[in-house]
Amino acid sequence: xxxxxxxxxxxxxxxxxxxxxxxxxxxxxxxxxxxxxxxxxxxxxxxxxxxxxxxxxxxxxxxxxxxxxxxxxxxxxxxxxxxxxxxxxxxxxxxxxxxxxxxxxxxxxxxxxxxxxxxxxxxxxxxxxxxxxxxxxxxxxxxxxxxxxxxxxxxxxxxxxxxxxxxxxxxxxxxxxxxxxxxxxxxxxxxxxxxxxxxxxxxxxxxxxxxxxxxxxxxxxxxxxxxxxxxxxxxxxxxxxxxxxxxxxxxxxxxxxxxxxxxxxxxxxxxxxxxxxxxxxxxxxxxxxxxxxxxxxxxxxxxxxxxxxxxxxxxxxxxxxxxxxxxxxxxxxxxxxxxxxxxxxxxxxxxxxxxxxxxxxxxxxxxxxxxxxxxxxxxxxxxxxxxxxxxxxxxxxxxxxxxxxxxxxxxxxxxxxxxxxxxxxxxxxxxxxxxxxxxxxxxxxxxxxxxxxxxxxxxxxxxxxxxxxxxxxxxxxxxxxxxxxxxxxxxxxxxxxxxxxxxxxxxxxxxxxxxxxxxxxxxxxxx
Numbered sequence: 132x133x134x135x136x137x138x139x140x141x142x143x144x145x146x147x148x149x150x151x152x153x154x155x156x157x158x159x160x161x162x163x164x165x166x167x168x169x170x171x172x173x174x175x176x177x178x179x180x181x182x183x184x185x186x187x188x189x190x191x192x193x194x195x196x197x198x199x200x201x202x203x204x205x206x207x208x209x210x211x212x213x214x215x216x217x218x219x220x221x222x223x224x225x226x227x228x229x230x231x232x233x234x235x236x237x238x239x240x241x242x243x244x245x246x247x248x249x250x251x252x253x254x255x256x257x258x259x260x261x262x263x264x265x266x267x268x269x270x271x272x273x274x275x276x277x278x279x280x281x282x283x284x285x286x287x288x289x290x291x292x293x294x295x296x297x298x299x300x301x302x303x304x305x306x307x308x309x310x311x312x313x314x315x316x317x318x319x320x321x322x323x324x325x326x327x328x329x330x331x332x333x334x335x336x337x338x339x340x341x342x343x344x345x346x347x348x349x350x351x352x353x354x355x356x357x358x359x360x361x362x363x364x365x366x367x368x369x370x371x372x373x374x375x376x377x378x379x380x381x382x383x384x385x386x387x388x389x390x391x392x393x394x395x396x397x398x399x400x401x402x403x404x405x406x407x408x409x410x411x412x413x414x415x416x417x418x419x420x421x422x423x424x425x426x427x428x429x430x431x432x433x434x435x436x437x438x439x440x441x442x443x444x445x446x447x448x449x450x451x452x453x454x455x456x457x458x459x460x461x462x463x464x465x466x467x468x469x470x471x472x473x474x475x476x477x478x479x480x481x482x483x484x485x486x487x488x489x490x491x492x493x494x495x496x497x498x499x500x501x502x503x504x505x506x507x508x509x510x511x512x513x514x515x516x517x518x519x520x521x522x523x524x525x526x527x528x529x530x531x532x533x534x535x536x537x538x539x540x541x542x543x544x545x546x547x548x549x550x551x552x553x554x555x556x557x558x559x560x561x562x563x564x565x566x567x568x569x570x571x572x573x574x575x576x577x578x579x580x581x582x583x584x585x586x587x588x589x590x591x592x593x594x595x596x597x598x599x600x601x602x603x604x605x606x607x608x609x610x611x612x613x614x615x616x617x618x619x620x621x622x623x624x625x626x627x628x629x630x631x632x633x634x635x636x637x638x639x640x641x642x643x644x645x646x647x648x649x650x651x652x653x654x655x656x657x658x
Contacts, residue, residue, distance in 0.1 A: 133186035135159040135207040140417045142275035143214050146253050146307025148222045148421040149197045155179065156189040156419065159207050165190060169217065171201040183207075189419070195219045197304045218253065220305030221298060222422050225291035226321065226414075227429035229314030229512060230464070230519075235292050236285035239515040244292070245281040252279050252295040254287045256310040257413040261403045263353075271416065276307070288312065290428060290464075293520025298527065301534070309420065311413050315395070316404065317432045318440070321414060322447045324407030332442035340406050344399050352399035359396035366392055381509065383473040415454065424460035424531060425451065426523055430483045431466065431511060437482035441489050448494055460531050462498045462523055463487065465635075467506030467513060470620035480619040484636055498530045501542035503616055504624035504633045522632065538563050543626070543634040548613060555579060555602040555613045556594070563630025565597025574625045576636075579604040580612040589613070591626075600626070614638035 137157040147153050147169075155167045161183055167190045169177040175198060181190035201217035225231055235241040255276045260267050277283040284292065288310050295306040313320070319327055319336040327337035344352060369389050373380055386392060395404040403409070433440050448461050465487045466480050484503075491499035500522035507513045529540035538561055546560040557577075559566060568574045574591035579602055589602040602613060616624065616636035626634040 133158040135210050139271045144216045144276040146218045149219045153192040153421045154419045159183040165207045168204045171198045218305040222307040224309045225288045226427045227312045228316045231312040231428040235287050235289045238289035240517050250296040251299045251305045253307050262412045263401050289516040290520045294523045297524040318443045318447045319406045320409040322450045332439040355397040356401040419455050427463040434479045437479045441486035467502040468620040469506045472509045498526045501635050542632040543628040553608050555610045558599045563628040576616045579610040
């Protein structure tokens with residue numbers, strides 16, 4: 132028989148989503164009834180009730196107005212749980228891998244935020260543990276929502292915090308952020324393992340894993356993983372010592388000194404990087420906590436299989452919405468520029484960006500920010516997260532809250548390409564009024580090709596109206612293909628809209644091509 136409890140994501144200081152029915156959920160003995168009462172100092176009171184079935188219960192509070200200082204009381208028989216300092220505002224889940232995980236204290240603007248800010252932002256972090264660990268549930272009980280302070284916030288997601296601070300200031304409400312991210316994770320870690328077998332594009336993620344554990348008993352799998360852990364810890368310790376002696380040491384050089392990094396170890400049932408692991412041990416632990424939407428920054432760890440990323444990412448979004456039973460807005464970051472010094476330009480990040488762009492244009496209720504200018508050469512973790520958080524904030528104002536136009540919040544995007552007279556004219560939309568060239572006024576990064584698909588750098592000139600770029604390339608008299616910033620890491624990003632946002636990278640072909648935006652987030656919040 133299950134003991135009566137609330138999900139760990141409910142605690143003192145938690146933030147509940149305004150203007151939507153709110154789920155309150157937990158576990159308990161079958162056949163028992165649970166009552167929920169939410170009270171505020173201004174006299175506002177909300178009630179809900181639910182029965183326990185199969186050890187679980189879920190009560191639905193009516194839509195709440197923004198508020199603070201509340202008390203949440205949940206009763207089951209003669210047991211009662213009480214939480215205080217409850218706020219009602221806007222709640223967003225911050226998902227993905229290390230660039231969403233990247234801590235505020237390590238961000239370029241982080242020290243200034245920690246020293247000078249006093250935002251109405253609260254944070255809950257799902258623990259980074261897997262359910263195979265014996266202390267998983269005991270540790271989860273110790274997780275709780277935190278108020279902003281220099282000590283509390285230093286480990287918060289920098290991207291999430293910057294977004295939340297700006298949103299709170301704009302809307303005048305408390306913003307709650309749920310950190311649900313883990314460095315180096317694939318999108319396949321954030322969806323059920325069985326779901327990976329549902330399409331030919333994603334099936335290799337599952338079959339590769341099953342081959343690795345074929346014929347290996349659970350006991351052998353655990354022993355292999357337990358043997359790996361101290362080896363990985365020792366390597367990381369020595370790597371840290373090397374960095375103290377030689378900051379900025381190239382990864383390839385570190386592996387020459389220390390030997391190959393053993394990460395991720397044996398990918399078996401006990402490894403947190405197996406398919407489905409974070410879905411079970413992190414995402415589902417906070418589902419179906421009522422949200423306004425998802426923020427997501429991931430894709431780096433799927434660059435080894437870029438042709439599959441569109442199907443994988445689209446499938447993951449669908450699953451997240453299904454388990455929440457809510458077609459929540461899904462706003463995400465297109466991969467920035469990046470390349471390690473020791474690597475050639477494989478252009479696989481270009482393919483990931485293309486897949487992300489396609490998702491933003493084909494999956495209803497999604498939105499994407501461009502970050503092509505926000506990367507760093509030889510560092511997969513750019514320290515300046517300010518533009519990422521700010522662009523997500525502006526996109527949310529447009530797509531979710533209806534407070535900005537597309538011209539104000541979105542990057543310039545191709546609308547039409549016409550090949551004529553030995554030239555290509557690329558017309559853009561979402562320019563904020565007109566395009567502009569930063570720096571010395573030269574526009575680099577465009578390439579043209581003829582029917583042989585042999586690309587050459589193109590000379591680019593802005594049109595008189597500022598919404599088009601005219602392209603020519605020496606030696607190409609009949610261009611048939613055009614691409615822009617089709618590289619893992621562009622040394623320069625020159626083309627921007629007057630809204631301050633960089634033009635999206637792309638590749639297009641054909642004699643005349645029109646792009647039509649069909650995505651569109653339909654949910655406009657009642658203010």
